[in-house]
Amino acid sequence: MTINELKTTIDRFEGDYAVLSYGSGTIEWPKDKLPSGAAEGDVIVLTAQKDADATKSREELARTVINEILKKE
Numbered sequence: 286m287t288i289n290e291l292k293t294t295i296d297r298f299e300g301d302y303a304v305l306s307y308g309s310g311t312i313e314w315p316k317d318k319l320p321s322g323a324a325e326g327d328v329i330v331l332t333a334q335k336d337a338d339a340t341k342s343r344e345e346l347a348r349t350v351i352n353e354i355l356k357k358e
Contacts, residue, residue, distance in 0.1 A: 291331045295323060305329060 293305035293312065302313040303323070312331075323329065 289333045291333070293329050293331060295319075295325050295327050295329060297325060305331075 291307055293307040296304045296306040296311065298304070298316065299313070301316055303316050303319055305312045305314050314329075314331075319329065
């Protein structure tokens with residue numbers, strides 16, 4: 286499994302969200318999902334990995350919905 290990382294910096298807080306900046310982009314991230322004590326200027330590393338089980342569940346749900354629609358036609 287390959288895990289990809291994105292280093293971001295907490296630029297500011299807006300309501301319940303932190304605005305994380307990276308390169309030329311930003312991400313709005315829920316404050317309650319940040320590490321405890323995170324503050325403006327802190328570097329936050331986000332990791333991304335594929336969740337095969339969740340993907341399979343969504344595909345199965347999509348198939349079920351499509352089959353129900355087709356039954357009604």
